[in-house]
Amino acid sequence: MSAPLLSPYRVAAGIPALVLAPMDGITDAPMRAIQGECGAFSYTVTEFIRVSGNVLPPKTFRAEVPELSTQCLTAGHRHKVHVQVQILGGDAGRMAESAYNAYVAGATSLDINFGCPAPTVNRNDGGATLLQYPSRIKEIVRAVRDAFPSHLPVSAKLRLGWESIEDIHVNAAMAEEGGATWLTIHARTRAQRYQPPVFWPHIGAVKQRAGIPIVANGDIWNLDHFHQCQDETRCEHFMIGRSALARPLLPNQIAASLGLLPFAPESIDWEELLHRFVALSEAHYGKSNHRTLFRLKQWMKIASLYGNFGGFESIKKANNLDEFFAIFGDVNDVKQPVLLAE
Ligand SMILES: Cc1cc2nc3c(=O)[nH]c(=O)nc-3n(C[C@H](O)[C@H](O)[C@H](O)COP(=O)(O)O)c2cc1C
Secondary structure, eight states: OOOOOOOTTOOBTTBOEEEEOOOTTTOOHHHHHHHHHTSOOSEEEOOOEEOOSSOOOHHHHHHHOGGGGGTTBOSOSSOOOEEEEEEEOSOHHHHHHHHHHHHHHTOSOEEEEEOOOOHHHHHTTOGGGGGGOHHHHHHHHHHHHHHSOTTSOEEEEEESOSSOTTHHHHHHHHHHHTTOSOEEEESSOSTTTTOSOOOHHHHHHHHHHOSSOEEEESOOOSHHHHHHHHHHHOOSEEEEOHHHHHOTTHHHHHHHHHTSSSOOOSOOOHHHHHHHHHHHHHHHHOTTOHHHHHHHHHHHHHHHHHSOOOOHHHHTTOOSHHHHHHHHHHOGGGGHHHHTOO
């Protein structure tokens, strides 16, 4: 009997994967492309696309996810990775119809968001609020699974619970019963928002029982954390978000540790990386678009909050790209986050 074909999303038992986390307002198409270019990620996920009062038509997906017109591959040159479409919503019927429309638009994999902690989203019956209703998780996953072609993966992304970390056991079981191909678990509750600590061993407990792959997520800031997360979860699949931006060597280091890359580079030229991001962003949004400067500053803010970039107070004053790069060149400690990435 021949082995089943591995989906391009590459999450399967015995095959490690490293995934770029979806981050609303951050991981747009140019960010997915630049992160994909580093060659470390197995796939990326779109920011959540909300299904509320109406079924989303194919054109909404095409507008939100430009990669749907390029076989779900990111726009980078050096290396392209697959893009999974994430949807969010509490109405199983509308989620299912929207899922089908995502397929019509070109989606080759879907993820369902059961983790978003934003009050507006939760008040409207979406994201983490569903963690309080395990049977609805099953119903939504089942409906989406049935509406999307059976050979294409449908995953679910969960937090540990609404308030209690114990909720994860029933919710993960419900998502699996609903037919999820794999689960990603962010190791904190909705009540915690983004506050530490993370509870990786609870992912490990789910992993022990689950019959589907589990992707471990949350607060992997350096290689030591990665190894600790590996030990405590026994997972083969990992997702990282903020640290990929704050410490751009880290994805390569993790990928090398997982055997996805032969080795990790010893340093990364931040300036080259940011210029490349500008090129990708301008190709997407057009030249001189304020969004490119905004995204660069946002990236540096993340590098200052979660990495070791010390120049954010200066760089946030830049009025245009020339000023941005002039200030960037003056900030001496900018290379530190790279050197300290492990
Ligand atoms: C600004 C921001 C936006 C996020 N948006 C999404 C989203 O659209 N969909 C989702 O599933 N998770 C979202 N998340 C959660 C991340 O995917 C991830 O689970 C979380 O950041 C923990 O991983 P990390 O510690 O590696 O960053 C977001 C997180 C942040 C910080």
